[in-house]
Amino acid sequence: MRGSVLVTLALTLASGSLSAQALTSPNVGTGLSGAATADPAAVWWNPAMLGFLDRPTLLLGGSLIAGHAEYTRERRATYQRADGLGFALPVSAQSVDASRTGVAPTVTANPIAAAPAAFLAVPIELGATRLVASLGLYSPYAALLQFDPDGAQRWQLQSATIVTAYVTPTLTWRISDAVSVGAGVSYVFGFAELAKVQDFAALGDVGAALSRPPISQRNDFGPNAPPGVRELDVLARPIRLRQMTAHGFTFNAGLALRPVRGLTLGLSYQHSTELTFAGRFELDLNDPFFTRDLASQGLQFAPRVEGEATLAFPLPRAVRAAVSYDASPRVGFGVTAEYVTWSQVEQFDARVRSPQLAQPTLGLADAQQLALPRRWRDTIAVEGTLRVSPWARVTLWVTGGYHSSASPDETLDVASPDGDRIVAAAGARVRVGDRWTLFGDLEVQTIVPRTVVGSDHDLGNGEYRLTLVNLGAHVMRAF
Numbered sequence: 393m394r395g396s397v398l399v400t401l402a403l404t405l406a407s408g409s410l411s412a413q414a415l416t417s418p419n420v421g422t423g424l425s426g427a428a429t430a431d432p433a434a435v436w437w438n439p440a441m442l443g444f445l446d447r448p449t450l451l452l453g454g455s456l457i458a459g460h461a462e463y464t465r466e467r468r469a470t471y472q473r474a475d476g477l478g479f480a481l482p483v484s485a486q487s488v489d490a491s492r493t494g495v496a497p498t499v500t501a502n503p504i505a506a507a508p509a510a511f512l513a514v515p516i517e518l519g520a521t522r523l524v525a526s527l528g529l530y531s532p533y534a535a536l537l538q539f540d541p542d543g544a545q546r547w548q549l550q551s552a553t554i555v556t557a558y559v560t561p562t563l564t565w566r567i568s569d570a571v572s573v574g575a576g577v578s579y580v581f582g583f584a585e586l587a588k589v590q591d592f593a594a595l596g597d598v599g600a601a602l603s604r605p606p607i608s609q610r611n612d613f614g615p616n617a618p619p620g621v622r623e624l625d626v627l628a629r630p631i632r633l634r635q636m637t638a639h640g641f642t643f644n645a646g647l648a649l650r651p652v653r654g655l656t657l658g659l660s661y662q663h664s665t666e667l668t669f670a671g672r673f674e675l676d677l678n679d680p681f682f683t684r685d686l687a688s689q690g691l692q693f694a695p696r697v698e699g700e701a702t703l704a705f706p707l708p709r710a711v712r713a714a715v716s717y718d719a720s721p722r723v724g725f726g727v728t729a730e731y732v733t734w735s736q737v738e739q740f741d742a743r744v745r746s747p748q749l750a751q752p753t754l755g756l757a758d759a760q761q762l763a764l765p766r767r768w769r770d771t772i773a774v775e776g777t778l779r780v781s782p783w784a785r786v787t788l789w790v791t792g793g794y795h796s797s798a799s800p801d802e803t804l805d806v807a808s809p810d811g812d813r814i815v816a817a818a819g820a821r822v823r824v825g826d827r828w829t830l831f832g833d834l835e836v837q838t839i840v841p842r843t844v845v846g847s848d849h850d851l852g853n854g855e856y857r858l859t860l861v862n863l864g865a866h867v868m869r870a871f
Contacts, residue, residue, distance in 0.1 A: 419833075419835060419864060420433060420436045420437070420507075420509060421433025421451065421530075422453070422821070422833065422866045422868075423789065423791070423817055423818075423819035423831065423833030423864060424777070424779075424787075424821065424833075425437055426438075426712075426716075426728050427646070427658035427660050427712040427713065427728060428441065428648070428657065428658035428715060428716040429441060429656075429716065430442070430444035430445055430656075431511075431868065432445070432449050432450065432512060432513045432526060432528070432868070433451060433511050433528070433530075434513075434526075434574075434646075435511050435513075435527070435528030435530075435560050435562050435576060436528060436530060436532065436560070436644075437660060437712065438574075438648060438658045438659070438660035438712065439526070439562040439563075439644060439645065439646050439660070440564060440572045440573050440574040440645075440658065440660070441574075441646070441656075441658055442513050442562065442572075442574055443524055443564040443565065443566035443573075443648065444566070444648065444650070444656075445515060445524060446515065447515065447870045447871055448512070448514045448515065448870070448871040449512070449513050449868060449869070449870045449871070450510075450511070450512050450868065451509070451510070451511040451512075451867075451868045452509075452510050452866065452867055452868075452869075453508075453509060453831070453864065453865050453867060454507050454508035454509050454864070454866075455506070455509075455863065456504070456506055456507075457503075457504065457506070457534065457860060457863075458502070458503070458860070458863075459502065459503045459504070459858065459861065460501075460502055460857075460859050461500065461501045461502075461503065461806075461857070461858045462498055462499070462500050462855075462858075463498065463500075463539075463545050463806045463809065463854060463855070464495060464496070464498040464499075465495070465496040465499075465545060465852075465853065465854040466494065466495050466854040466855070467493050467494060467544075467619075467853065468493070468845065469618075469619035469620070469849075469850040470493060470620055471489055471493065471619055471620060471622070471623065472487040472488055472489060472620060472624070473488075473489040473492075474489070474492070475624075476624055477626065478621060479602070479609060479610070479611035479612065479621055480610045480621065481612055481618055481620050482620075483620055483621075492623075496854075497543070497544070499539050499540045499544065499806075500539075501538055501539045502538075503535055503537045503538075504536060505534040505535055505536050506534070507530070507531045507534045508530075509528070509529065510529045510530070511526065511528045512526065513526040514526070521565070522565070522566040523563060523564065523565055523566075524563070525561070525562070525564075526561070526562045526576075527560070528558065528559070528560045528562070528576075529558070529559055529560075530557070530560075531556060531557050531558070532556065532558060533554065533556040534555050534556070535554045536552075537549070537552045537553075538551045539551065539806070541587070546588065546589045547588065547589050547591055547628075547851070548588060548805040548806045548807045548851070549586065549587075549805075549806055549807040550586075550588050551587045552584070552587075553583070553584065553585045554582075554583075554584050554586075555583045556580060556581065556582045556583075557582075558581075559578065559579045559581075560576045560577065560578040560644075562574055562576030562577075563576075570649060570651055571647075571648075571650075572647075572648040572649075573645075573647055573648075574645065574646050574648075575643060575645040576643060576644050576645075577642075577643045578641065578642050578643065578644070579639070579640075579641055580638070580639070580640040580665060580667065580707075581637070581639060582636075582637065582638035582639075582667055582669060583635075583637055583638075584636040584669055584671075585632075585633060585634050585636060585671075586632070587632045587633075588630075588807075590628075590629050590631045590675070591627055591628060592627040592628075592629060593611075593613045593617045593622045593623075593624065593627050594614070594615060594617055595613065595614070595760070595762075596613065597760055598613055598756075599611050599612070599613025599614050600755070601751065601756050602754075604754060604755060606689045606690060606753070607686060607690070607691065607754065617849065619849060619850045622849070626679055626681045629675060629676055629677055629682075630676040631673060631674065631676070632674045633671060633672070633673050633701055634671055634673070634674065635671045635672055636669040636670065636671030636672075636701070636703070637670060637671060638667040638669040639667075640666065640667045640707075641665060642663050642664065642665035642707070644660060644662045644663065645660065645661050646659060646660035646661070647660075654717055654718040654719070654724075655715070655716075655717050655718075656714075656715070656716040656717075657714070657715055658712070658714040658716075659711075659713050660711070660712045660713075661710070661711055662711075663709060664706050664707050664708055664709045664736065665706070665707050666704060666705075667705060667706075667707060668702055668703070668704040669704075670700070670701070671701055671702075672698065672700065672701060673698065673699055673700070673701040673744055673746075674696065675696070675697040676695070676696060677693040677694065677695060677696070678696065689753070690752075690753025690754050691751055691753075691754060693748065694748050697746055697749060698746060698748070699745050699746025699748065699749065700744070700745045700746065701742070701743070702742065702743045703740060703741070703742045703743075704741050704742075705737065705740045706736050706737060708732050708733045708734050708737065709732070709733045709736070710730060710731065710732045710733070711730070711731045712728065712730045713729050713730075714726060714728040715728075722780060722781045722782070723778075723779070723780055723781075724778075725776065725778050725779065726776070726777045726779070727774070728774070729772065729773065729774050729775075730771075730773040730774075731770065731771070731772055732770060732771045732798075733770050734769055734770055734771055734798040735768060735770045737766050737768045738766065739763045739765045739766055739767075740763065740764050741761070741762070741763050742761070742764075743759060743760070743761045743762070744759065744760050744762075745759040745760075765803060765848075766799075766803050767800055767802065767803055768798045768799060768803075769797075769798055769799075770798075771795065771796045771797065771798045772795075772796050773793065773794065773795040774793055774794055775791055775792065775793030776793065777789055777790070778790050785822060785824075786820065786821070787820070787821040788820050788821075789817075789818065789819055789820075789821075790817070790818045791817040791818070791835070792815060792816055792817075793814075793815035794812070795813040795815065795837075796812055797810050797811050797812050797842075799811075801844045801845070801847060802847060803847075803848060803852075804844055804847065804856070805851055805852035806852070806856075809858045810839070810856075811839030811840055811842040812839060812840045812842075813838065813839050813840075814837070814838055814839075814840065815836070815837050816836050817835035817836070818834055819831065819833025819834065826870075827870045828867065828868070828869055828870075829867070830866075830868075831866040832865050833862075833863075833864045834861070834863055834864075835861070835862040835864070836860070836861050837862075838857075838859040839856070839857065839858045839859075841855060841856070841857050842855065842856045842857075843856075
């Protein structure tokens with residue numbers, strides 16, 4: 393259905409974070425494309441619908457996706473001064489900074505990205521057997537995001553670029569005039585770059601190394617570190633991920649029925665796949681604490697550490713169902729639904745490796761493995777579309793819908809500004825002659841403003857707002 397719900401925004405490798413439903417491409421294909429629509433974009437939505445195409449058909453175009461994201465952080469816990477060195481609780485009353493509790497200035501981002509697409513479907517007659525061979529090249533997930541690098545969100549994300557591209561050949565068998573089945577295999581390519589500030593207080597291996605002789609520094613560091621020891625200047629180290637790429641394979645399959653004139657039923661399944669992004673990381677450790685002060689006790693990093701980085705996570709499964717009915721030559725409507733198994737995603741596993749990370753005296757190896765709990769929930773999405781044809785060659789439509797949220801309050805952060813979405817869209821289709829069709833559409837998705845007060849370790853409390861605007865333009869040519 394319209395409003396695909398998979399991975400988009402930041403792959404914050406240093407803490408293993410990934411966004412659910414953050415900045416997805418609101419549509420693949422035209423505004424009318426879906427699991428019960430017979431157009432070449434059915435390569436993505438439901439390959440069985442391709443069986444109802446009678447002529448070779450080419451669909452070209454894409455979407456321009458723009459958005460506005462806001463986050464107003466509210467620290468609800470007690471923090472010490474940013475220049476403090478209290479690594480374990482309790483910290484003295486003199487070290488507490490009351491100004492670091494409460495509402496921080498709002499940060500905003502205005503992401504923009506293009507998502508081009510090309511689809512070709514070619515019917516093949518083999519005696520009494522009717523097949524349709526198709527190919528799709530499309531980008532269902534694309535995001536460019538830039539926050540204030542010094543804002544209160546910098547521990548989760550400063551900037552991100554995420555792009556995925558699918559290449560999907562499909563084969564469809566039209567069993568009869570009323571029944572069609574189809575399936576496709578997709579090669580998935582991903583590219584990502586991002587920047588954030590890594591809080592070393594959240595790293596258990598660092599805490600263990602400091603607590604062992606010869607340093608023997610008591611600390612509360614680790615994944616469950618209390619807010620009172622977090623976000624200290626000395627432990628706030630900028631990290632960048634560069635040229636992260638991933639390769640994967642998946643498949644989809646579908647069934648389409650036209651039991652009576654004007655009625656179309658569609659059902660499709662998108663399988664999951666495991667993606668592993670691999671690239672380079674750059675870590676800024678240019679602080680005397682890491683480069684000089686403890687050198688005699690075995691802790692001495694280079695001011696700049698570079699090495700290899702990976703992040704592995706699954707894309708969930710999705711089931712789509714749709715019904716489309718033409719009540720008359722001028723009026724039609726459709727209802728679509730989607731169920732996505734985001735509960736597959738319990739956590740994200742990340743790994744960084746560099747000889748410069750090794751600190752043998754303290755037992756720190758050259759590789760560090762990290763895991764970040766996500767505990768996402770399955771989601772549902774429902775949309776309805778009304779189509780009217782006031783003139784013989786012109787069709788207008790409006791769409792409204794709802795998409796549920798995947799992220800629980802406990803793990804929500806600015807790298808995944810997720811929430812229940814309200815969807816509204818409108819568009820037009822104009823037939824030009826016997827072979828050409830032009831499409832234009834506008835879709836707006838906005839999350840219900842979400843206030844979080846139960847974030848794990850006070851990391852993501854505050855208010856989240858997100859609005860996405862999708863402007864689509866396509867041309868279809870039948871041969």
